[in-house]
Amino acid sequence: MKIGLLxxxxxCPGLNGVIRAAVLRAAAxxxxxxxxxxxxxxxxxxxxxxxxxxxxxxxxxxxxxxxxTSRTNIxxxxxxxxxxxxxxxxxxxxxxxxxxxxxLGAATRLAQxxxxxxxxxKTIDNDLSGTDxxxxxxxxxxxxxxxxxxxxxxxxxxxxxxxxxxxxxxAGWIAFNVGVATGAIATLIPEEPFxxxxxxxxxxxxxxxxxxxxxxxxxxxxxxxxxxxGQAQVVDEFGHVAVGGIAAYLADEIKQRSxxxxxxxxxxxxxxxxxxxxxxxxxxxxxxIAAVEALHRGESGVMVALHGEKIETVPLSDATGVLHTVPLxxxxxxxxxx
Ligand code: F6P
Numbered sequence: 370m371k372i373g374l375l376x377x378x379x380x381c382p383g384l385n386g387v388i389r390a391a392v393l394r395a396a397a398x399x400x401x402x403x404x405x406x407x408x409x410x411x412x413x414x415x416x417x418x419x420x421x422x423x424x425x426x427x428x429x430x431x432x433x434x435x436x437x438t439s440r441t442n443i444x445x446x447x448x449x450x451x452x453x454x455x456x457x458x459x460x461x462x463x464x465x466x467x468x469x470x471x472x473l474g475a476a477t478r479l480a481q482x483x484x485x486x487x488x489x490x491k492t493i494d495n496d497l498s499g500t501d502x503x504x505x506x507x508x509x510x511x512x513x514x515x516x517x518x519x520x521x522x523x524x525x526x527x528x529x530x531x532x533x534x535x536x537x538x539x540a541g542w543i544a545f546n547v548g549v550a551t552g553a554i555a556t557l558i559p560e561e562p563f564x565x566x567x568x569x570x571x572x573x574x575x576x577x578x579x580x581x582x583x584x585x586x587x588x589x590x591x592x593x594x595x596x597x598x599g600q601a602q603v604v605d606e607f608g609h610v611a612v613g614g615i616a617a618y619l620a621d622e623i624k625q626r627s628x629x630x631x632x633x634x635x636x637x638x639x640x641x642x643x644x645x646x647x648x649x650x651x652x653x654x655x656x657x658i659a660a661v662e663a664l665h666r667g668e669s670g671v672m673v674a675l676h677g678e679k680i681e682t683v684p685l686s687d688a689t690g691v692l693h694t695v696p697l698x699x700x701x702x703x704x705x706x707x
Contacts, residue, residue, distance in 0.1 A: 370400045372664065373461040374420065376434040377408035377441070377472030381491050381505030382645035383653040384434040387467050389425040390657025396422055398665060403461065408468070409475055410441040413448060415455035429650050432643045442606045443475035449482045456484065463669070465660045467491050469503070470689050473672060477685040480670035487663045488672040488685055489656050493641055496540035496694065499687035500674035504656065507648045509536065509640040510546045516636055517551040517583055525581035530572040530623055530631040534616035536640050537587035540694045543640070544587035549703055554582045556704050557619075559589035560694050565619065569626035576629050584623075588613050592622075613637075655680050 372395055376384045392402045402420040405411030418424075418436070428435060443449060456464070463485035466476040469492035480486040490497045493509035513535050524531045533553075535543045541558020548556025554575050557563045568584060575582040616633035623631040645653070652675060659673040659680040671682040 370395075370462045370664065371460050372400055372402045372463050372465060372661065373405055373412065373417065373456065373459070374402060374436065374465045374467065375405040375408055375412055376436050376438045376491075377466060377468035377475070378438065379469070379492070380433050380438050380641055381493050382432050382508040382641065382643060383504040383649040384467060384491060385428040385431045386645060386650050386653030387489050387491075387504070387657040387660075388420065388435065389428050390654040391465055391661050392420045392425045393422060394658045394661040398661065400661070403459065404436040407437040408439040408441050408472065409443050409452070410439045411436070412443075412452045412455055412464070413441065415458055417459065429654065430644045432645070440471065440606050442471065443478060449479060452479060453482070453484060463487070463664045465489060465664070469494070469497060470692070473497070473685055474689045477670065477689060480685060485664065485669040486685070487660045487668060487682070488688070489660050490672055490674060490688055493543065494537050494540055495542040496692050497688045498691050498693045499672060499683040501677065502652075502675055504649045504652045505641070505645070506542065508646045509543055510550070511646055512640050512643070513543060513547045513636055514550045516634070516639070517547060517553070517585065520634055521551065521581055521583055524583065525579070528576055528580050528630065530576055530582040530584060530620075530629050532584045532586055532616045532620045532623070532631060532633050534586050534588055534613070534633065534635045536636075538589040539692055541587040541590065541700075542695055544585050544590070545695050545700055545704070548585040548707070551583060551585070552707065553585040554707055555584045556707070557584065557586040557590040558695055558700065559587055559591070561697060561700070562591055562593035565592045565594065565622050566626060568619070569623045569629070572623050572629050572631065573627040582629070584619070586615050586619060588615060590615060592619070
């Protein structure tokens with residue numbers, strides 16, 4: 370079998386771990402692999418690189434993706450036909466698309482059109498259904514926790530509140546975990562509008578009592594009193610509005626309403642960079658192996674997923690149908706002790 374791999378959407382620590390494991394397992398089974406460059410763009414214009422043991426053997430700890438990525442979509446019959454023609458011209462029999470909701474949505478459409486596809490779930494946001502966790506998430510959380518631990522000591526030196534903005538447009542998994550792991554006084558997620566006055570009052574109390582206050586906010590979180598948050602309206606090929614700016618807005622409001630010196634810190638793309646955690650290295654290795662083995666069993670239109678201690682396959686539509694958001698009962702219970 371000749372297998373084509375690609376990485377789509379936002380990059381994420383662990384992408385190279387999946388590529389490495391899939392290529393090594395495929396080689397052991399007698400398959401050949403190519404990697405399409407820059408996500409679906411490479412599959413559209415048939416730009417690819419040969420992948421063998423020599424290329425992938427040392428990349429398990431490497432951040433980013435050796436294949437490059439893009440937010441190119443496969444959203445029309447014409448693009449589906451173009452991808453099929455590229456695969457035929459290269460003799461590629463099956464695809465392993467590694468990505469989030471958008472990349473796997475495109476994979477779903479291709480599988481429905483008869484292209485053999487086994488997806489691998491990726492996103493630091495952890496907002497895909499059908500799997501217990503997505504790879505890259507634990508790494509992003511650890512990066513943000515390390516940053517908050519550092520800024521906390523500075524916050525205490527200066528009697529300041531710090532509003533730390535983490536990624537998460539529609540789901541607050543990163544903020545939830547970072548807030549809990551760092552003892553933040555408030556954790557704000559897109560799933561639950563927040564009350565600025567309550568946060569400002571709490572910041573004043575905590576800075577007075579223990580000299581510091583950390584507020585962790587997901588980039589997509591909004592105050593109950595603001596409809597749009599004044600956020601930028603830049604839209605990508607999948608129709609996603611670019612978000613950001615909530616930390617600066619909230620830091621200003623806290624300062625004005627409570628008088629507490631408050632600074633914003635936007636962690637941004639640093640959360641997606643660098644080496645994956647050991648957990649993500651192991652998970653990506655297992656997922657890459659499982660994707661190749663699923664193709665060998667004749668499966669298609671599925672995604673490999675972590676369920677408890679096992680890697681299993683689920684229909685791609687399970688992953689992309691409903692966003693995996695933070696359950697508010699659990700969120701409220703765990704954050705209520707802060
Ligand atoms: O989907 C992953 C993600 O990192 C989101 O958390 C974030 O909103 C978005 O990608 C940023 O996208 P870009 O890299 O295009 O700025």
